[in-house]
Amino acid sequence: MPDPSLLLHALLSADTWLYVIIGVALGVLFGSLPGFTATMGLAVLTPFTFRVGADQALAMLLGLLVSAVFSGGIPAILLNTPGTPASIALAWDGYPMARAGRAGFALGLNAIAAFFGIVVSLVVLWAAALPLTQIALQFGPAEYFAVAAFGISTMVGASQGAVVRGLAMGFLGLLLASIGLDAISGYPRYTFGQPELLDGVSFIAVMVGLFGIAEVLMQMAGPPRPREGAAAALTGILPTWADVRRLVKPALSGTGIGVWIGLLPAAGADVGAIIAWDQSRRMSRTPEEFGKGSAEGVVAASTGANAGVGGSLVTTLALGIPGDSAAAVLIGALLMHGLQPGPLLFRNRPDLVATIVALVFMAALLTVLWGLLGARYLSHLLRLRDEYLWASVLAISLVGTYALNQSVGDVWTAAIAGLAGFALRRYGFPMGPLVLALILGPMAESNLRRALALSEGSLDIFVTRPISLLFLGLALLTLGWPLVKQLRHR
């Protein structure tokens, strides 16, 4: 474990604070704009960091990463349009809460829960990185398939009561995920000779379509938003002690799940948030309130997403394996600055590990301050007439999607996903399962086939390895529990 006094060096440096502030400000921009992601922000910022030293570059990059994941929750709560994939689950309860006139409370909860999730995940990064990476090293294709299957199984919980519709959307998501070159054989599937489809359907473009464009159309088709909601939104940003006591459980479970999912390569904050939300709903005494503005749902989704940052950094720094796409860009940036992430980093550069922990803490602190102080002003957005908000969301969504790869193909994907999403949502099809399947489908399929290749076609590999067996058992329980509950009720 690194010497705690090393933390003070970064915390007491005015220069470091300045660079973290620059990163946090950029993260707010990249996180708040639908279509933009933390990954994109890191990729844009990395070339500019050549002009400064490695520590200053890290300060900006980590500041951006932390604040972008948090800031994605702001449009999710206020407009039901997640700024980043990590905030999809946050919209499920944050937006209904804002619609009910409690936008300030939702934004405040998000800020506090995000800070809590990040700080706890930093403690894990500091104290338990090495033991946890030993477990992560035991993961093979069978374990990854089992984790993905467990993630996909939560689509029943993400169906918001419409189980058959949710399953249909999950299968549609898995089908969309199979578009493009097959990861094992390289055979093109459903590409219709279009080179743009060889890499598959752009997940971000689909997300922008389903949650940005479709949301605008849904609101146009729905009842008008009550105007008194905007006035009420400006009060009650901080939770009461009674709220805090009630919300400790979802905060802890969300953080635990977020850290664990963050540790796993290829499963990022988006998956962590969705699984955390679903598991908190199962453990809650009031599961029926989830999806309708539950404070527990907001806290679980926010901690699940933000704790993933610390979890992902453990894998990134200790193994040199990216926990998600943002971490992959971060590894590239570290390498460009002459730093080699991997097991030796923890042994040879304890000062750097301490610096990183300090930088993430500083970024989290600035982010929670911005989240709490800004909540009052951000909720003023709800005072704008809906028509202007809709116009802004449409324009920014389409341009943000184009900015991903500067590809009109992505804009077409977003537009078509938006129109299809509107038709599906209007008739009660939930979008959560579709998104979950789209994220986890490729991971599940490729690892299923890799595992079968290793076992020469034997399914035993999934039940003879304890971690795989554990997650497959959890997946079965997650899928079967609602049925058991229904039978019990009868």
Added chain:
Amino acid sequence: MTGARVTAGALMVLAVAAVLGTLGYPGGAQGVPGPALVPRLVAVALLVTAGWLVARPDAPALHPLTARRARAIAVTCVSLLAYVALWDAVPFVVRTAVALLLFLRLLDIAWRPAAIAAAALSVSVFIVFERFLAIRL
């Protein structure tokens, strides 16, 4: 209920097309399934669930739409597709300002505030992306 049934029916058609699309894919080898297995299984599962929903739509009650609002939504959908189709043909600020003006007018915003909002929004988005983020629009 008809709309819910049509939507589920469209999913069934998609599922059938997806199954048919996998017929030409190569098979697996040495116990490892080929590229057809997963999409085919998933498409069959989609077919079954969508078929269930055609038989038992059980859709939630819809908020009634006025003819004027229904027309606004339809025109928005068409103009959205036209906006993307004209992406490379018409300069960004002009294309976006016209589309937003049309959108705001459809929603009964008066000409003057609609024009100001459309112009301000398209110019500010252009400045943020082109100047600050160096993304060519």
